[in-house]
Amino acid sequence: MSRNPQITEIEELNEMARQIRRDIIHMLAIAQTGHSGAPLGMADIFTALYFNVLNIDSKNPEFEDRDYFFLSIGHIAPVWYATLARRGYFPIEELKTLRRINGRLQGHPAPLKTHGVPGVEIASGSLGQGLSIAVGTALGLRMNGKENYVYCVIGDGELQEGQLWESMMTAAHHNVDNITTIIDRNHCQIDNRTEQVLKLEPLADKLKAFGWHVYEIDGHNMEEIIATVNESKSVKGKPKMIIANTFMGRGVSFMEDNYKWHGVPPNLEQAAIAIKELAPTKFGDFFDLEEMAEI
Secondary structure, eight states: OOSSOOOOOHHHHHHHHHHHHHHHHHHHHHHSOSOOHHHHHTHHHHHHIIIIIOOOOTTSTTOTTOOEEEESOGGGHHHHHHHHHHTTSSOGGGGGGTTOTTOSOOSSOOBGGGTOBTTOOSOOOSTTOHHHHHHHHHHHHHHTTOOOOEEEEEESGGGGSHHHHHHHHHHHHTTOOSEEEEEEEOSEETTEEHHHHSOOOSHHHHHHHTTOEEEEEETTOHHHHHHHHHHHTTOOSSOEEEEEEOOTTTTOTTTTTOGGGSSOOOOHHHHHHHHHHSOOOTTOOSOOGGGGGGO
């Protein structure tokens, strides 16, 4: 059970996910640099994990019994930063400092121990490495008789990295069952659709052949996300993989399912349209676009 109060109502979780999307747009509009597409697409997954599933404590991020979370696709950091701020790991106002020199919220996340962000276990950004670290952590916890659980988020374009498949073989070989990995299956990467760059399908069959217990879900269905992640923890003897089908740029009409928004921030005019489409929430914004002239 999380040490922080959790959100249990699906409607409220969906509202928090929408607020996190608003935060992402505001952050990128201020910074005028950063990734839009996948952060917007993964807001539901991050909300489900951090506000309902994970055993965490924002006031004591490194407490011994915590669940471990690893983000292998470090460039989607804006969704992680917004989620961590909303969960109380650091002040929401700090989201204004995305990618600023000497700030903590850099383009790729860094851990607190290196003057980075509370709640971040490792630096990430070099694609393909995150799952290896997550599997190693899960193995280490098991060897030490610990019941902590490990979660890892990877990208579908990232699956073109061979190291991910090596780590999958390792996890299956050692029957690492205290880990659940989530694939952001948005079918997009920086220069095209994934299937145009390097075909991944039949993805589920490949993962099963590598010895993983595989689920396929709607990555925007909050109830399905939570139910599947919780069910995966009960599967013993195998590592678990959730293929979360998402849309890059979710919630913003001109960005949705468009790979060209992979690594592009909205300008002020585009941000205003996006914020209008993402209806206001009870949680409140940390920033008003009218302030842009003063930034």
